Amino acid sequence: MAYLNNVQMFVRVYELGSMSAAARDQRTSPAVTSARVAELEKHLGVRLFNRTTRSLKPTSNGQLFYEGALKILDAIAEAEGALTHATAQPRGTLFVAAPLGIGRRLIAPHVPIFKDENPEIELRLRLSDRNIDVTGEGLDLAFHLGPLEDSALKMRVIAECPRLLCAAPSYIARRGKPGDGAALLHDGHDCLNLRYPGAREFQWRLQTPDGPQRFKIAGPFESDDGDVLTGWALDGRGIVMKPVFEVAEHLLSGALVPVAEATPPLPVTLAALTPHRRLRDPKVTIFTDFIATRIRAALAQAEASLAQLPR
Numbered sequence: 001m002a003y004l005n006n007v008q009m010f011v012r013v014y015e016l017g018s019m020s021a022a023a024r025d026q027r028t029s030p031a032v033t034s035a036r037v038a039e040l041e042k043h044l045g046v047r048l049f050n051r052t053t054r055s056l057k058p059t060s061n062g063q064l065f066y067e068g069a070l071k072i073l074d075a076i077a078e079a080e081g082a083l084t085h086a087t088a089q090p091r092g093t094l095f096v097a098a099p100l101g102i103g104r105r106l107i108a109p110h111v112p113i114f115k116d117e118n119p120e121i122e123l124r125l126r127l128s129d130r131n132i133d134v135t136g137e138g139l140d141l142a143f144h145l146g147p148l149e150d151s152a153l154k155m156r157v158i159a160e161c162p163r164l165l166c167a168a169p170s171y172i173a174r175r176g177k178p179g180d181g182a183a184l185l186h187d188g189h190d191c192l193n194l195r196y197p198g199a200r201e202f203q204w205r206l207q208t209p210d211g212p213q214r215f216k217i218a219g220p221f222e223s224d225d226g227d228v229l230t231g232w233a234l235d236g237r238g239i240v241m242k243p244v245f246e247v248a249e250h251l252l253s254g255a256l257v258p259v260a261e262a263t264p265p266l267p268v269t270l271a272a273l274t275p276h277r278r279l280r281d282p283k284v285t286i287f288t289d290f291i292a293t294r295i296r297a298a299l300a301q302a303e304a305s306l307a308q309l310p311r
Contacts (some may be wrong), residue, residue: 010040097137101227144271155271160267161268165240171233174236177257180262184204192232193223202216203215
């Protein structure tokens with residue numbers, strides 16, 4: 001087991017590119033991570049990484065061993081999967097990532113129930129609105145809003161999430177209520193922007209009488225946390241684009257009001273992304289099925305609540 005742990009640690013160091021990142025990923029210290037890699041190198045009789053004070057790069061032997069190590073770990077995962085099917089008892093650790101809004105509202109509340117029903121599965125949930133490298137970060141499953149650009153991942157569509165533009169009554173009283181996307185630009189409205197590393201210029205894709213069009217919007221505030229944007233909108237700082245499920249309670253209370261309703265945003269696809277080498281892992285299928293059912297129910301409830309708003 002110690003050797004296998006060392007192999008697993010080597011793979012994470014290789015994929016993440018640093019001892020400290022692998023240590024955080026595996027919930028241990030850089031010293032322990034370094035010691036495990038050193039022990040593996042001693043066992044193999046070769047150097048796997050070239051280390052300096054500022055960089056860590058795999059050697060040619062390291063690259064070769066990484067390919068073989070993946071096969072070892074995949075074989076173990078497949079064997080565990082076969083055992084799971086035979087015993088009907090899924091087990092092991094499941095690494096899952098999701099955007100903040102989805103994770104907090106649609107996934108995290110159900111994790112304890114999932115754990116009660118599947119006591120042998122240890123679930124590690126990571127929430128972030130940044131772009132995530134699913135394969136590089138060693139994830140088994142990632143929930144994603146928007147188009148899929150990485151063809152190395154298997155995508156399972158869960159639902160189409162309706163979105164809207166909304167603002168606080170205090171903002172509308174001060175700046176007026178735009179009727180459509182053109183008014184957003186013509187009247188210079190403050191738009192609250194979701195920013196993450198590598199993001200393109202801010203554009204909102206809205207449905208117009210002439211079909212979908214992109215509107216290049218601007219505003220004084222931006223953040224990489226979607227909930228921060230909601231908070232700013234509630235404070236009357238600008239207009240925000242949100243999936244309905246994230247702001248349904250604020251719409252029902254009147255704290256936020258739909259705007260630019262003549263040109264609504266297009267729905268956004270919510271999907272579960274899985275590396276191909278994890279497709280046969282029963283833990284992934286079981287958790288995805290479990291969460292997908294609850295997500296669809298929550299989305300339906302949010303849409304029903306939106307229908308109650310005065311027109």
